[in-house]
Amino acid sequence: MDDQARIMQSLGGVSLGGHSVQGGMALPPPHGHDGTDGDGRKQDIGDILHQIMTITDQSLDEAQAKKHGLNCHRMKPALFSVLCEIKEKTGLSIRGAQEEDPPDPQLMRLDNMLLAEGVAGPEKGGGSAAAAAAAAASGAAGDNSIEHSDYRAKLTQIRQIYHTELEKYEQACNEFTTHVMNLLREQSRTRPISPKEIERMVGIIHRKFSSIQMQLKQSTCEAVMILRSRFLDARRKRRNFSKQATEILNEYFYSHLSNPYPSEEAKEELAKKCSITVSQVSNWFGNKRIRYKKNIGKFQEEANLYAAKTAVNAAHAAAAAVQSQANSPTTPNSGSSGSFNLPNSGDMFLSMQSLNGDSYQGAQVGANVQSQVDTLRHVISQTAGYNDALRGNTMYSPHGLNANGGWQDATTPSSVISPTEGPGSVHSDTSN
């Protein structure tokens, strides 16, 4: 009622005399008057306004009847126009300034991000590009296929939820807008509501809904960020390799100590044997090389241990070969049964040299290792291949790290396919 009262007040200054009102509106002469009786016209309008003011105090039937009477009143259109104009010029003009809002930069950022992540916009594999980029950053795109597909699946889920919610919001917005428009149109028959105002109201509703939409976009972005960070964090998750895998890698490393650079084929073979990826093999060798070089002394015992292991394998291989020759003198040596057939690789002799008490890259060999050596010598001396093997030692020069900290034999193959290497053996890198 306050609004109405204000309008009434403002209308107090409106003179309908001379068929003109504030704002230059021309009105027809009121019914029953000849257009010269100004007091009479004022009284007429006052009556109408009074009726409007008191309409809510009456019963519904009375009010309906009154409403109908007012609607049919010949002054109604003119009064309605005046009220609309005044309303336009007062309250709404203040709000008018806010109408032409520039696009919200935050909303634009959110939109761009959702588009980049493949959540918004046309479906293109559920953000596989983003996942692929993340996977590529790990240096093992192919190895992350499980995480990759998991990421995609989760992103697709987010995308679906986002679109469902967006649809709901749009539907709700349209429904509400239509409802309000109908209501306002209906009310515009009794209240001073211009089409412009209805339009404005629709704009307000849309703005309200778009703020809800922004919240949806924001939470979707957050969900994507969380998913992304989890996915990326997962790449850093570390599991120690199995003991067996570490042994296999160490065996290869120490048996190729002069040139511990496995070829692609060797890496693949090692990866298969260790149930790890080729990238992990590369990582492992990279770490091993640098850590070995940094602290040879620390790794000496380990080196000796694996050298001893290798020697035992050699002994077994040699014994098997002798046995085989004894059984079938015409059969050539067909190779050892060891997994990598490492025993005859050149580095074994390097290891043996050190085990024999010679300097091994400056490190000292412990007494326990010496006893191992004695045992091994005994074992090996019982094989026919031992002397040949030792004679073969002349083929090798000292390997390992040079004065510059590089691997001495890093540019040449550390080993060649030995006579004992079988078809399943792993060859060392020949490209370095």
Place this chain on the structure above:
DNA sequence: TACCATGATTTAAC
């Protein structure tokens, strides 16, 4: 909880 071992990542050089 501190410390060490170790797998993964990053950066720069080649």
Place this chain on the structure above:
DNA sequence: GTTAAATCATGGTA
């Protein structure tokens, strides 16, 4: 693209 080197981050253990 591979590697060395540095660094990060986590797992395992005393």
